[in-house]
Amino acid sequence: MAGRQGMSECSSALTICPYLLICHDIFSTFAPPMQQYLDTSNSPPVTRLLARMIVNTRYEDLSPVTVKAAELALYDWVGCAMVSGQTEKAAKMARVAAAEGAQGGALVFADGKRTSPHWAAFANGASHAVELDDVHMASIIHGGIVICPTALSVAEQSRASGKKLIEGLVVGFDVAYRIGEAIAKTHYLMWHSTGTVATFGAAAAAAKIMGLDEDQTCWALGNAASQAAGIWEYLKFGDDTKLLHSGKAAMNGLLAASLAREGFTGSDTGIEGERGFLATMSGSSNPAAVNWDAMTRDLGKKFKVDENGYKLHACCRHGHVSIDNALRLIQQHGIRADQVKAVRVQMNRNSCDTLGDSDPVSPYKAKFSLAFFMATCFLHRKVGMEAFTDDRLRDPAMRAFMKKVSYLENPEYTRNYPRLWTASLEVELQDGQVLSTQGDLPYGDPATELPIPLFEQKALDMMGSVVGADRARGLLAAMQQLPEVGDVSRIFDGYPYR
Amino acid sequence: MAGRQGMSECSSALTICPYLLICHDIFSTFAPPMQQYLDTSNSPPVTRLLARMIVNTRYEDLSPVTVKAAELALYDWVGCAMVSGQTEKAAKMARVAAAEGAQGGALVFADGKRTSPHWAAFANGASHAVELDDVHMASIIHGGIVICPTALSVAEQSRASGKKLIEGLVVGFDVAYRIGEAIAKTHYLMWHSTGTVATFGAAAAAAKIMGLDEDQTCWALGNAASQAAGIWEYLKFGDDTKLLHSGKAAMNGLLAASLAREGFTGSDTGIEGERGFLATMSGSSNPAAVNWDAMTRDLGKKFKVDENGYKLHACCRHGHVSIDNALRLIQQHGIRADQVKAVRVQMNRNSCDTLGDSDPVSPYKAKFSLAFFMATCFLHRKVGMEAFTDDRLRDPAMRAFMKKVSYLENPEYTRNYPRLWTASLEVELQDGQVLSTQGDLPYGDPATELPIPLFEQKALDMMGSVVGADRARGLLAAMQQLPEVGDVSRIFDGYPYR
Numbered sequence: 001m002a003g004r005q006g007m008s009e010c011s012s013a014l015t016i017c018p019y020l021l022i023c024h025d026i027f028s029t030f031a032p033p034m035q036q037y038l039d040t041s042n043s044p045p046v047t048r049l050l051a052r053m054i055v056n057t058r059y060e061d062l063s064p065v066t067v068k069a070a071e072l073a074l075y076d077w078v079g080c081a082m083v084s085g086q087t088e089k090a091a092k093m094a095r096v097a098a099a100e101g102a103q104g105g106a107l108v109f110a111d112g113k114r115t116s117p118h119w120a121a122f123a124n125g126a127s128h129a130v131e132l133d134d135v136h137m138a139s140i141i142h143g144g145i146v147i148c149p150t151a152l153s154v155a156e157q158s159r160a161s162g163k164k165l166i167e168g169l170v171v172g173f174d175v176a177y178r179i180g181e182a183i184a185k186t187h188y189l190m191w192h193s194t195g196t197v198a199t200f201g202a203a204a205a206a207a208k209i210m211g212l213d214e215d216q217t218c219w220a221l222g223n224a225a226s227q228a229a230g231i232w233e234y235l236k237f238g239d240d241t242k243l244l245h246s247g248k249a250a251m252n253g254l255l256a257a258s259l260a261r262e263g264f265t266g267s268d269t270g271i272e273g274e275r276g277f278l279a280t281m282s283g284s285s286n287p288a289a290v291n292w293d294a295m296t297r298d299l300g301k302k303f304k305v306d307e308n309g310y311k312l313h314a315c316c317r318h319g320h321v322s323i324d325n326a327l328r329l330i331q332q333h334g335i336r337a338d339q340v341k342a343v344r345v346q347m348n349r350n351s352c353d354t355l356g357d358s359d360p361v362s363p364y365k366a367k368f369s370l371a372f373f374m375a376t377c378f379l380h381r382k383v384g385m386e387a388f389t390d391d392r393l394r395d396p397a398m399r400a401f402m403k404k405v406s407y408l409e410n411p412e413y414t415r416n417y418p419r420l421w422t423a424s425l426e427v428e429l430q431d432g433q434v435l436s437t438q439g440d441l442p443y444g445d446p447a448t449e450l451p452i453p454l455f456e457q458k459a460l461d462m463m464g465s466v467v468g469a470d471r472a473r474g475l476l477a478a479m480q481q482l483p484e485v486g487d488v489s490r491i492f493d494g495y496p497y498r
Numbered sequence: 499m500a501g502r503q504g505m506s507e508c509s510s511a512l513t514i515c516p517y518l519l520i521c522h523d524i525f526s527t528f529a530p531p532m533q534q535y536l537d538t539s540n541s542p543p544v545t546r547l548l549a550r551m552i553v554n555t556r557y558e559d560l561s562p563v564t565v566k567a568a569e570l571a572l573y574d575w576v577g578c579a580m581v582s583g584q585t586e587k588a589a590k591m592a593r594v595a596a597a598e599g600a601q602g603g604a605l606v607f608a609d610g611k612r613t614s615p616h617w618a619a620f621a622n623g624a625s626h627a628v629e630l631d632d633v634h635m636a637s638i639i640h641g642g643i644v645i646c647p648t649a650l651s652v653a654e655q656s657r658a659s660g661k662k663l664i665e666g667l668v669v670g671f672d673v674a675y676r677i678g679e680a681i682a683k684t685h686y687l688m689w690h691s692t693g694t695v696a697t698f699g700a701a702a703a704a705a706k707i708m709g710l711d712e713d714q715t716c717w718a719l720g721n722a723a724s725q726a727a728g729i730w731e732y733l734k735f736g737d738d739t740k741l742l743h744s745g746k747a748a749m750n751g752l753l754a755a756s757l758a759r760e761g762f763t764g765s766d767t768g769i770e771g772e773r774g775f776l777a778t779m780s781g782s783s784n785p786a787a788v789n790w791d792a793m794t795r796d797l798g799k800k801f802k803v804d805e806n807g808y809k810l811h812a813c814c815r816h817g818h819v820s821i822d823n824a825l826r827l828i829q830q831h832g833i834r835a836d837q838v839k840a841v842r843v844q845m846n847r848n849s850c851d852t853l854g855d856s857d858p859v860s861p862y863k864a865k866f867s868l869a870f871f872m873a874t875c876f877l878h879r880k881v882g883m884e885a886f887t888d889d890r891l892r893d894p895a896m897r898a899f900m901k902k903v904s905y906l907e908n909p910e911y912t913r914n915y916p917r918l919w920t921a922s923l924e925v926e927l928q929d930g931q932v933l934s935t936q937g938d939l940p941y942g943d944p945a946t947e948l949p950i951p952l953f954e955q956k957a958l959d960m961m962g963s964v965v966g967a968d969r970a971r972g973l974l975a976a977m978q979q980l981p982e983v984g985d986v987s988r989i990f991d992g993y994p995y996r
Contacts, residue, residue: 037687037688037781089762092757092760092761092762093757093760093762095760096753096756096757096760096762099614099756100598100600100601100602100614100616100617101600101601101602101614102598102599102600102601102614103598103599103600104598104599116597116598116599116600118598119598189535190535190773190777190778191778195724219737222731222732222737222739223739223742225729225731226693226727226728226729226731226732226739226742226743227727227728227742227746228727229724229725229726229727230724230725231723231724231768231773231774231775231778231779232773232778233720233723233724233765233767233768233771233772233773233774233775233778234720234724234764234765234768235773236765236767236771237763237765237766239717239720239763239764239765240757240762240763240764241720241721241724241763241764241765244721244724244725244757244762244764245724248725248750248753252746255594255746258594258597259590259591259594259738259742262590262591262593262594263590264587264590264591264594264738264742265735265737265738265739266732266737266738266739266742267731267732267734267735267737267739268735269731269734270729270731270732273731273734274731275688275729275730275731275733276729276731277729277731279688280688280689280729280730280731281729283535
């Protein structure tokens, strides 16, 4: 903080408008209502503590588990980014980015162009479009679609090594998820935390890869706080805004770091200060609503990227345990669809209510149909994006199998929900044999063991649908040996290989 | 709204994460606390009403007063932008913008480069740096530093006419100031409204100049709502963040319009909806806290740019009426400094408290010293930026004159404040003659008659300090005949004329 002392003369409301003191009066007028806002007078200096962690984190000190977690986060996201890039929503964002004619070495997955890191981060934020990206359950943040575009674009621009990219990813996810866990849950009522909180993650990732010092990193976090945005109103009609939130969080976080690199200052109490991010956007006046400990516990020792959650199946999460159950049983026993007489599922009440449509009329509706999921498992042995088409919906074999599927609520499962998402499966074969299994949480949930081969397959499927199977295998291999990559901008050389 | 009906199947919390229904559960869990947020169930459809006004406003229907107001807003801002562009803070932002290497015809005043409208709007948002820009008192928004950069950059890029630029300015100021007047004053407690509310003004100006239709304009406003940001925490140390707020509001509003032009949708209830801007960022749960009428009263008939306020003097506003008084008296009576025996001022309590430093030790402190202001008036006959230097502070003539200045509170003035900022002035000459005058509000306040020649002089001084007096006169003349300009990108041809 040395060097800031000289500014203490400005440390009053006067500095709002040195030439227009009316603001001073406004604050006086409103002093009493300030009480309704979060009391942060005893907050720890988390902006600085997080900045210090960002600066001090070194690849050499990371555990192999964390390194692998960062790799998985990257290749899972790259698959999402490539497939999302084929959507019209992503194309709209890419067209705005391309119109800039900006110069740089950062790849936009939607059009294969190279541009400045800011516009690449923005356009690649569209990686949410197919909604198969990661999520951190404790903070309700989709980290990958914000942290990965920023980290990759900065790393590509600076021709950073794979190790440096890993450092950026690790601190980026860590900062985003820590703040997301810490902020009052009431934040999520009005704010889309992937747009708001994840901005800090993008700033952290960019600051790390740029090599900013501790003060600069504080400024980046402070100016991330002043750019955090994203409200839920778009949900009413499902507007494209959702992708703007991730794209802008990525770009805004990066901009905060780019400015800090130029010496542009920001508040080093931007997160915890009395008019900082938490006080302003917690939606609560109760200091206990903020979990300060979540921001500092094991800081620099344990990294939140280890807790990242992934989605293996391209449908509503309420069906994921049942799909895992079915695919596991099918594989273990080599079950063919024509052997099956009946499929009986037990789930919690919420899942029953959500997945009860036994006759979905559209691919979108099919994403909420247990019967459709089960038929897909037994007939196609995978519930990827390719499962939700009109052809599949009309397929007589699918329709016939869907009639074999039934479900009911298990009250015990309902009691355990949402801590557990338990579901059980009973398959009765034509020969009278009955096979059964059960699961508590979907594969991909951080509390379960990650079935790495399944994630590799997901990434290969997604990337392969855009660049072909051979290229996809090469890309996956590169990202799975990221510490050996000397210049990450080479990984996607030639993309999209047209 | 036709064409959106087909999306009604998505109009539930499900659309947050079709694949991850946990969000649905989160919203259920938090339903009761929602009550603490603003009730907007009876709100008028202001997003659409504002969009309709934006689309329907035509230069031909504007009053001469409004056209002149737009011209003044522009040339006053251009002066601020040029002088601010010479500061190191602006240079930092301009360096980040320049590093993009983006292509376009929009001018950055800090470095004279042409770039894309987005980066020009961002960099020119630094026009707040010398704090001599406009303000709208009723909404507490500095409109010019957000609306003007956006409107000018889009107009330059599209080689729009002066009339089109005027249309953009008029609707931009109107939307920003209307929403600013409407939102609960509690907003300002935590949010810097120039960063938040003015985003809508930038979106409106850009949408108008781009020629977006009503639906697209709604989308632009909706996606402005999802980008509005800017918190006060930076005040603690007076960080550079303040300029980020105006720069990003300008860029964000423009981005919302650029996306809308590509068909990227946003909420057409983004301002008034139950999770819209006002509900989320009003800081109040009382529906009466929002002045809905302010958004719709005389919409499309009277324009808020007419109410813009300006600053003639480069110091604290509490001294402005006294400075106006002194300069008026000096001019009327041809008073020379050596004729003056004593200067006695009466002001409200707040002004006395703020301006009492009779021995300022730095140029910054001098901006809050009535004695310094009066000495400057009598010795230099202008209180511009050039007044606040170490040389002036050390000048024996200044120091000697400052000793002649006294002040006291007038309780009646205190009672009328802040409705009026009354101050009176009594000048006792060496020959015993006593001259006096009084004013209620500073020149530049929209309630006073605008002394146009003084504003012309201010603009000439500011622009002239960067481009020389001759160029400044040419530029001012062009902006004062803006309706005659066929291609606004030509106005600054060759800037900065090195």
